[in-house]
Amino acid sequence: MRSAKDFFTPLAVGAPAPLREIPARPSRAIHFFDPSNAKMAAKIPGMVGTVDVLLGNLEDAVKAENKEKARLGLVEIAKNTDFGPTQLWSRLNALDSPWFLDDITTLVTEIGDKLDVVMIPKVQGAEDIHYVDRLLAQLEAKVGLQRPVLVHAILETARGMANVEKIAGASPRMQGISLGPADLAADRRMKTTRVGGGHPGYLVRADATKNDAGEYDIHGDRAVFQQDLWHYTIARQVDACAMHGIYAYYGPYGDITDVVGCEDQFRNAFLLGCVGTWTLHPKQIDIARRVFSPDPAEVEHAWHVVTAMGDGTGAVMVDGKMEDDASCKQCQVVVDLAEALSETDPELGEQYAEAKKAGIAKAEGK
Numbered sequence: 001m002r003s004a005k006d007f008f009t010p011l012a013v014g015a016p017a018p019l020r021e022i023p024a025r026p027s028r029a030i031h032f033f034d035p036s037n038a039k040m041a042a043k044i045p046g047m048v049g050t051v052d053v054l055l056g057n058l059e060d061a062v063k064a065e066n067k068e069k070a071r072l073g074l075v076e077i078a079k080n081t082d083f084g085p086t087q088l089w090s091r092l093n094a095l096d097s098p099w100f101l102d103d104i105t106t107l108v109t110e111i112g113d114k115l116d117v118v119m120i121p122k123v124q125g126a127e128d129i130h131y132v133d134r135l136l137a138q139l140e141a142k143v144g145l146q147r148p149v150l151v152h153a154i155l156e157t158a159r160g161m162a163n164v165e166k167i168a169g170a171s172p173r174m175q176g177i178s179l180g181p182a183d184l185a186a187d188r189r190m191k192t193t194r195v196g197g198g199h200p201g202y203l204v205r206a207d208a209t210k211n212d213a214g215e216y217d218i219h220g221d222r223a224v225f226q227q228d229l230w231h232y233t234i235a236r237q238v239d240a241c242a243m244h245g246i247y248a249y250y251g252p253y254g255d256i257t258d259v260v261g262c263e264d265q266f267r268n269a270f271l272l273g274c275v276g277t278w279t280l281h282p283k284q285i286d287i288a289r290r291v292f293s294p295d296p297a298e299v300e301h302a303w304h305v306v307t308a309m310g311d312g313t314g315a316v317m318v319d320g321k322m323e324d325d326a327s328c329k330q331c332q333v334v335v336d337l338a339e340a341l342s343e344t345d346p347e348l349g350e351q352y353a354e355a356k357k358a359g360i361a362k363a364e365g366k
């Protein structure tokens, strides 16, 4: 085990110093594309600015015979595109695959200066992150990168889940963790066959009531409530990430046509503490942007509370409700997110500026 004092020492001579804090850059939609798919790849330069993150996917969903084409296609796109405020990420093939070593070596040496984050699938434990950490440092040193490439783990095995806190804290490079519900379901032997989302069979049913004969009518009209298959997983993931100062994300919602179910799944994750999600199809981008940006009415309320609370101590009444240090801190989370999003999203920035003005005015009794 490394000493705590060594944690922020570069793992290779000449590699950039690890970051002490992971920047809170907007990452509401991590948009997946297959760089080996010419039609999709051609759309990527035009998508800059429409999503927070563009992710060149090299792993699952890319056919084995296209792995090299996808890797080289991503290099080409990265070299020829000005990404402006949009981040460039890549999901590499799994550590035990025949492609991982070439993926990481090629991307870091060819486009390491443009690559913000590498997403590592099927992470099992801290040892996987330690391996990637050292390798990245060696490659960064080799090409003289000035800033470290960050690492994002996908939680998609039972072992990874059991080790989630250790994974989140395994390296100062850790940027965040996404849920991989399809692989995780398979590894856990869950009996679902979908990519994320709920299942109508996972439910609770209201108690039976008695009929006129005084017998329980178990076949009668009993309300059923579908339950959230992912609640435990996402809640644990969020805690692990928050504990280590990194960010939690939902993952894929495979039913592209069910935009309503997708929005619900994304919103559950947002409310539980996730900062973003994956988008697999252009249809999902607006949903992610909408869900992972706080409602201007919430932002106005948050400014109202934060302003009314002043130094954050004591208690005040706002709209008939008691507010104190704890609710003020929740409101501060919303205010901070709105401020961060305003920096890269001018349209939202205007709405949030109005909300701020109105919230402060209310607190000041104007």
Ligand SMILES: CC(C)(COP(=O)(O)OP(=O)(O)OC[C@H]1O[C@@H](n2cnc3c(N)ncnc32)[C@H](O)[C@@H]1OP(=O)(O)O)[C@@H](O)C(=O)NCCC(=O)NCCSC(=O)C[C@H](O)C(=O)O
Binding pocket: 032, 033, 034, 039, 040, 043, 057, 060, 061, 156, 179, 180, 181, 182, 183, 184, 195, 196, 251, 252, 256, 279, 280, 281, 282
């Ligand atoms: C899901 C898709 C295969 C659907 O593609 P397609 O049938 O082509 O859809 P459409 O005809 O509706 O497409 C309309 C146009 O939009 C373009 N398009 C489609 N998807 C994208 C995209 N992601 N980025 C940019 N552009 C896109 C099409 O080319 C059409 O263009 P045009 O003909 O000019 O109008 C496809 O969307 C897709 O492959 N998406 C990505 C899938 C993916 O990345 N999957 C992996 C992540 S999920 C996962 O791995 C599971 C996870 O790990 C776990 O374990 O849970």
Ligand SMILES: [Mg+2]
Binding pocket: 060, 121, 156, 180, 182, 183
């Ligand atoms: Mg997966």
